Amino acid sequence: MTEEKILELASKYLSGNISDSEKQILFEWLESDKKNEALLKKLKQIWDLSGNYESDYYPDVSAAVNRFKTRLASKQRKKYLNFTLAWKAAAAIVILFIFSFLIYQYINNDNATNSTENIKLIASLNANAEYSLPDSSKVWLNKNSSLNYNQDFKNRVVYLIGEAYFEVQKQNGEPFTIHAGNTKTVVLGTSFTVKTDSENKSVEVIVLAGKVSLEKQEEKANQTESKVILNPGEKGLYNENNKSVSIEKNKDLNFLAWKTKTLQFVNSNFSDVVSILSKYYGREIFVNTESIHNCTLTSTHQNQELNEVLEELQILLNLEYQIKENKVIITKGGC
Template sequence: MKNKVTSEKPDWDLIGKYLTGEATPAEKERVEKWANQSVKNREELEKARQMLENADLVYKLKQYDSAAAWQKVAAQTVPVRQMNFRKEIVTKIYRYAAVILVAILLGVGGYYIANQNPVNEIYTEILPPETLELQEHTLPDGSVVTLNSNSKISFPKRFKGNVREVTITGEVFFDVEPNPEKPFVINAGETQVKVLGTSFNVSAYPEQEKVEVIVETGKVQVTRKTNTSTKETDSLLLTPGEKGTFSEKNNKLEKNVNADRNYLAWKTHNLVFEKTPLHQVISHLKKVYRIDIQITDKELNHLVLTAEFNEKPIDFILNVIQLTFDLDLSEENGQYILSKQEIVNN
């Protein structure tokens, strides 16, 4: 089920080699493959080509014999009757003026190129596919993330400085590459999650008005961004098996033992129910399989299910529920409906 995908843009050194004709066939193929992925990529490559041409123009200007040119201009504008030493002075002035002009042009060109490629401001957004086949994505530092439905992650093309920082919306599972000298920081709603190297799950859907962090391995620090005058904890240290929850409504950060065995079922498709009320079972199935399931009779919600499903299709699971509780199961326009069996009188 796992399918690791890496589709990052080639670095600027490789793009430069491609534009100057110095790239190997394999490198050329890599750049062209990236460019053909989208119109945006092709426009970015063309912009790089134009910037390279501008840089070449500036370089040619720098190589130009400015002194000779200004001497020619001086000879045409200064009267012949002037003394030779006057010509030399004028020539020197023009030479210095030309050097200053070239320096200014080079500075402007460098500024233009640098600001057209602000590495720290270029972000990649990864959205999960609508299918159930979730994909793993590798970040620039080697960390691996898996996104749940309706989720997004933004991160720089290259992590620079002394921190690796990303921003998420929705639910993401992280397997962070250890680096004690460069902590990994996640912005999720009104919280920040800081780690050195570990695996954990972060849920931060805006409509839920809360952020949940559940640790699988290692240690994670959860801090709320807003600093208020309340006496509530501003930071939590979580270890494996613990859950940190921040409520935006109450502006409260809490730590508990994680009692939800199915918190990663959206990623693994492994579900465990132990005397679980049917309405909770249905809630898990909706999240994992991204389908609509309705129970027509409220009293059915109190039924309890004990079962374990490892990567089973939704039809199989619903059939087990139907047979276990003697229910009717129907499907209409992609919606599954569970109801009491109708009693037929003979």
């Protein structure tokens, strides 16, 4: 990472004005080497000593420098110069110089760290993708998901956007860490899924085998539960809105359907069936009859297209339906 980028991300992070995507880049940089964390701590000490800024104040260094020079050069405006603004501009310049010096010194003393290449694995909008990682662990990415890690993979740290299923190999007690949103999932050797939901601002982890630790990455948190240990059959949930981490039994039989290509229903309410089918196949399904709402369904559908599933439901529940454009309209049915 360049000196300018480190300066930009560090300033935004310390001022609390960093976006989720920028925070992920910063955390990735921190995880790549312990020296990076030490550097950020030094920058934080300088930031804390730099003055009493308002909590939402974030110095625009470029603007501060230009404004400060312009006002000093203008005799007429100089007498009207607001002392507080001038002080902030000067303070921003001092912070910039100190930050830049530390980062420049760090970069020149540790070129090897910055030369580490970042690897990005992706799944397209229309297909899942399977990859083997350098430690022989495997990952399956759901559609429109991505995974990043450093080429050397020395700390077994990855960064996920979207949804993925992992089968992690044990490696002499070395943990495997997945950063997703504002959470960190740590394992030794197990199989589990991690799903980020940007719309609902949440992260979900479901364990199939082994044990998994799920915790939030933010240091300042109002909630007492910041970490949970998940066992097989359990689901961990992180809620960005209230910064909480919770645990519950996983009741979703189809959480891994995107990978297994198998849908399972056991005494499932028909309205739930419709919701699952709509999400899985990416099609809108409307039910225009009241007679079927209270029906339940037990069935398994493996590697089938939507029209094949509808044909089976037609037999099981006496369905009548129409397909118009990309929509399915159920007009009749009962149990």
